[in-house]
Amino acid sequence: MVNFSARLAQALKKMGLSLDEKQQQDILLYLELIQKWNKTYNITAIKDAEQILIQHIFDSLSVIKPLSNKINPKSDVTVLDVGSGGGLPGVVIAICCPQWQVTCIDAVEKKTSFITMVAGRLGLKNLRSRHCRIEEYPSDIADLVVSRAFASLTDFANWAGHTVNDGGHLAAMKGRYLEDEVKELELTSDWKLDFWQTLEVVDMDAERCLIWMSKKGVGG
Numbered sequence: 001m002v003n004f005s006a007r008l009a010q011a012l013k014k015m016g017l018s019l020d021e022k023q024q025q026d027i028l029l030y031l032e033l034i035q036k037w038n039k040t041y042n043i044t045a046i047k048d049a050e051q052i053l054i055q056h057i058f059d060s061l062s063v064i065k066p067l068s069n070k071i072n073p074k075s076d077v078t079v080l081d082v083g084s085g086g087g088l089p090g091v092v093i094a095i096c097c098p099q100w101q102v103t104c105i106d107a108v109e110k111k112t113s114f115i116t117m118v119a120g121r122l123g124l125k126n127l128r129s130r131h132c133r134i135e136e137y138p139s140d141i142a143d144l145v146v147s148r149a150f151a152s153l154t155d156f157a158n159w160a161g162h163t164v165n166d167g168g169h170l171a172a173m174k175g176r177y178l179e180d181e182v183k184e185l186e187l188t189s190d191w192k193l194d195f196w197q198t199l200e201v202v203d204m205d206a207e208r209c210l211i212w213m214s215k216k217g218v219g220g
Contacts, residue, residue: 002050004028011058011202016065019096026095026122031057033118034086041114043086054203060089060148062199063173064096066210070169071144073097080105080142082134082160083150087115087127089173093146094119094127104129105137134160141165148173153181157191157213169214173199176207185213192216 008027012019019027034056035049046052071077077100081090084104094102104115104127115129130137139162147156147170156172164170170191182193191213199208 002053004031004049004053007050007053008057011061014202015061015200017061017096023095026124027057027061027092029122030087030091030095030118033114033121037114037117041086041110043111043114054201056088057092058202058204059173059199059208060092061096062201062208063089063146063171063210064093066197066199067093067144067146067171068097070212074099077101077143078141079103080134080137080145080160080163082145082147082156083107084115084129085111087118087129089146089148091115091118091122091124091127094124095122098124098126100126102127105132105134107131107133134163137163139163143168144171145169146171146173149175153185153191153211153213154188157185157189161189161191161215164215169194169212172211172213174209174211177209177211182211190216 008024034043034052079100079102081104084090084106087104090102090104106112109131112129112131119127142163145160145164177196186192194212194214196209196211199210201208
């Protein structure tokens, strides 16, 4: 039988993340809620709890350090998670960075309802959800807009770019780095590549990267 608490603690150590006991318990409760409500809310096609832990929770945790290195985790930051599904990585970001105000956005209402329930169960006052398409969201309100396996870089930028305030960033979690996708972004949108970095996901043998983008004419 898998000891999820021990697996999480080991993964956090490997990733160089320091979470207190409450934060670790929140992540484990979130895992339980995904399992319990997966059939109702259609959160993930993965049914095995250990694989949900690795492919969703650990994968989402892999961006915490890169995000925190770029943006002060103790500052008052507004974050949007676009195409959030069941709250990945938005819920994990809200747990790990309690001073950041995180809104998870998805076009499927039952998934945003699940996130609202999670926020209540975990007592996360910095987490909310919004049922809408990102194109309909207000402009110039976010310091950081993140997505995970959401869309092409061009579509992500064109659909979500208006929500980013001056000096803010788009950050896309992707599989392997695709140079052609970056070229298309810079040819067909108002956004450009700042830099990209490899993501190391504990216990997962797959290429993952985080791609940072900023508006053309604005420094990274």
